[in-house]
Amino acid sequence: MELHVWGYDNEISVIEPECLASAWLLQSLDISFKIVTSNNTNISPTHSLPLLIDEEQKIAGYSSIFKFVSKKQEKKKNNLIEFALISYITENFKPLNQYNLYIKSDNYEKYTRKLFKNYFPFPMMYNQPLKFYYGAQELVSTVGLKSEGQGFFNFNGSGANVAETEMVNESTTDDVAISSLHEKQLISKSKQRKNLTEARYTLKCLTLMEEHMNHILKVYSSESGGTRKEEPEVQEEQEEQEENAKNEEKDESKENTNISVNLSDNFGIGKFIASDMLLFAYIYSLTFKELPSTFILNFMRTKFSSFTSEALKHITQLNENLGDTLYKKPESSEIPNLWNELVYVTKQFV
Amino acid sequence: MEVPQALRQVFDSFPLKTYPSITASTSSQLEVLEARKFYFTSSSKTTSLAKSSSIILGxxxxxxxxxxxxxxxxxSLSxxxxxxxxNGLKLPLATRKGITDENASNCLMTLSHQAAPDSQLPILIEDNKKNDGGEPIRSLIPSYSIVNSNKKDLSDSSDILINDMMDTKLIDLWLTCLMVDPNVNPPVxxxxxxxxxFPSVTSSLSGLYISxxxxxxxxxxxxxIRHSNLFRNSKLKDTITSVVRKSDNSALQAFYIHQLSEVRDLLELISDYVLESDCMILKMKLxxxxxxxxxxxxxxxxxKIIKQCSYLEKAYSNI
Structure with a gap:
């Protein structure tokens, strides 16, 4: 079996947490497979990754892969809550992940955009990130994380926003001449306005994150027959967060009683393995430490401290289980290059 | 400043007449609108709120x-x-079409989907009557708000989860079916x-509407937006007619097959859950x-999958 994912060399990308979840799932079920970091959606029937290829069968998408392997192994009975959790996590966490990676300007400009140069050769490395960026803009607007309209006096139509860095050096032939000081002031004000808007959406993103996490933990709690106490309030100051973290370490055993759900019980080939993997994959992606802005990680550590520490422990273990020997480089038609793209497009029209 | 005498004379002699306001709708328009309405019937269980306000489900x-x-x-059916x-109302009866009485101001009304602000139905049009007998305040609730409002009536976390899944998985499947199933043709x-x-003579107009x-x-x-991977070539396909678009969408067709296989198992699980649950919202949605x-x-x-669903018989008995 081959699992085609987004990634580079021996690392699965955070841009599609379903890829990571699929790899963890297959590994946990002791299935013999290879991970191919192909980044080529043309080989998938639904133009999406992850894609599992078993002999001549192609299975795209996390829920399909889960269904396929559980049928093949005949190890467990389908559980409605598990399917519902997978659906809930995908529908609600995907826009948050897209916001974190593409719309949060720090993360997009300093991390996500640079990733694509590893995934695609010249010249595809230039147009693909923009395509993802515009897709993310549309998706996050469905949950209110980006305003669709650009104001009453918008003459650019419904086109997507252009990053400010792209605009600064634009020739302004018919503009009234302004002093450099005035220009600096205008840019500074514009940046301030942009930061304020971004802060507003970031807060909304955190509110949604809290809402979804609370709901998921409630479901875990009700399914395991336990009750969950409220997590401590969000602390605004970084210092206080650090203090809290230190206190948590000291009173770890005490803190762990906040959530009566023992994740270890749900782990392994148990009741909620597929939804657990997907949730962990999204948490890994949302709290990814290499991102310049780790606002979600800070929030999770403060608001859902015990759950986060427990989840991060599992994530570390899951990543360690994915040994380097599992990875395989893409070959011939699997490689996303111009020639393969041309062949694919030609096949569509012939 | 004084108005010159000549001008004063012109304006003073101008025949001033107050015309009555033009009515918003004519009798023929009202007839057409009335033909599109199907009134709910009230019963002993009808709430006082339903009697005091007028609900139109577009x-x-x-x-x-x-x-x-x-x-x-x-x-819309859910x-x-x-x-x-x-509201303790009964479904409209074909035999009572067009009949209005004091308690029958709540109705279904057939509309074009373009009548809705976001081009999707159902919409809920509410006329809240004023206590002082003045003009009622009309409000329009779009489709997504109606569907989201169901969550407020759910308290159990599992019920909320199943409700969300039904709203996404089942309705997505219905939409995919409309877009790619070969048996969904203009008569359907x-x-x-x-x-x-649309009059039969203007079949081209009807074709345009379908397109x-x-x-x-x-x-x-x-x-x-949620399944953007399936519409990767949408700009190119926008230029192709709807018929070609249907036969050309291999990604959508692959997704349809995947959804069908998923729902085949899922429907039985949902049916079992709904049968055991006492949640009316889930029952009505299924x-x-x-x-x-x-x-x-x-x-x-x-x-064909729905035909095999164990809950189908119960669904017919529910109405």
Missing amino acids: INNVVEYRDIILPSDPV QCLIICHK LSKIFTLES ALLQDIPRWRSYE TGFLLSVDLILYDTELG
């Missing part, structure tokens, strides 16, 4: 089942059943949507989905 079309009028699409259950679409309002409809369907419930598919899309691949 839907795509209606389908008749044993003298009962039902909305033709799953979302919401119609939920409204009836909440005319049963779901209000196409019969516009097929362009709008992917936008409903943000389907196109009933609405099963009936709307079984009554209209029975020839499609989805219809």
